[in-house]
Amino acid sequence: MSNLSASSALNQFLFRQLDAWLDQPLNLVAAPAGLNWQQLAAAFANTQHPLRVWTNDWRSLQLAQAAGIQSFFTAEQAPNNLAGRSLVFWPKAKEEGYWWLGQLAKIPHEQVLLAGETNGGVKALAKQLQGAGVLVNKTDSARRCALYTLDSLQPAKALIAENTLDQQGFGLGELTLVSQPGVFSHGRVDEGSALLIATLTKQLTISAGKALDLGCGCGLLGAWLLKQHPKLQLTAADVSGFALNATRATLQANQLKGKVVAADIFTGLDECAPPEGYDLIISNPPFHTGKATDYELASRLISQAPNYLRKGGELWIVANRFLPYPDLLQQAFGNFIIAAENGKFRVYKAIGGKG
Known part of the structure; x- marks a missing residue:
């Protein structure tokens, strides 16, 4: 799947579900550059809840900030405030993905969502999380992408630690x-x-x-x-x-x-x-x-x-x-x-x- 088509599928997930996500703050974690940032900003502009971006990709940071979205870059700040709902985009580097899950496991939040390409590891990750005791529900799927809802990452702390390599x-x-x-x-x-x-x-x-x-x-x-x-x-x-x-x-x-x-x-x-x-x-x-x-x-x-x-x-x-x-x-x-x-x-x- 090309980067363009993957981004298109991820955008579909976002905007098919977005109305149900406007009731509380939304954190986009490991957000890729190909999202429709202007449309995301417009969707949250009429709510009382903030939209925030946490990313390792400088391109995402620039695009999100240009759309007026509060954004944080891993080179400057690790996640420290994830109140509300968090949507994790599973990255191509598995170790990076587990690092993000490790950050989320440290911080209270209302709900964790997980999105990614099925051939990019997100399907295998969902099975691993289930095996570790996390309740995983498949919420949406299309064009070789999938969206999951996780009840809690606490049961998976050992799995996350095992797969997260430090410096x-x-x-x-x-x-x-x-x-x-x-x-x-x-x-x-x-x-x-x-x-x-x-x-x-x-x-x-x-x-x-x-x-x-x-x-x-x-x-x-x-x-x-x-x-x-x-x-x-x-x-x-x-x-x-x-x-x-x-x-x-x-x-x-x-x-x-x-x-x-x-x-x-x-x-x-x-x-x-x-x-x-x-x-x-x-x-x-x-x-x-x-x-x-x-x-x-x-x-x-x-x-x-x-x-x-x-x-x-x-x-x-x-x-x-x-x-x-x-x-x-x-x-x-x-x-x-x-x-x-x-x-x-x-x-x-x-x-x-x-x-």
Whole structure:
């Protein structure tokens, strides 16, 4: 199921049930960006009850706030006031989902609802919760999505604790890395990033200037850059609040300094991006939305990168071999090289920028 169709189905759930939910405050927990925020705001505008959003996705935060909805970001604040009804959107990262359930289990609320794609784990979760003693009722289903009502999360505290990984430390050479549930490659160095680091070790000639780590995750690539090239000025950006917290923790653990900012690829960076452009942009860009392959994020990264690089600045990305990035790089830069590859991944280098 594509991200668009999944969001459409989730919107259907919301608005088919919404009239019955206007009698008390509604908390949208782990809210995805594709909801109809303006319509949600309008529905609650004529009630005495607040609508609130708790999200790990910076895009959701921006859209909800633009609609005038009170919103909270995990990079800044964990849930601490969930009075009323709480609707949890089960995320693609199971560990992140259990983290949200753990937050809800700590805080009194009137009712917990659970929505998500059936092939994204929500159906299996409902069975697990039932097995733990939670009364689970299926309220709605359509287009491979489902909505459940839970009576209480208290019986599932042991199940939630078992599946919730706390902040986790691990290493790469002299680097101490700190990860959190829901962050890409949680608790390990993924093979693609390892290939990119090995390639940069041999081929990177930029040792000073301004560097940008896009989709920073736990901060691995940016922290490695600063360790190897202390004269670089680093900006690390991610759309995930958990990733931003993990990157800050990684930089602190290694006594490194960098600017950590929320951004959706380059959206959100204009206020802090150097006018002359970055000297270096590195990324291990995501290519999934839920379980579906999605090139939109990497396509935006590649197509917009020349606008954020100084003349002669370098873009380095690593990606699975099957992804159609050569055509995108050729269109954006006019030229590129495959700097390294193995049976699964390729490292691409492109030079371009302003001027």
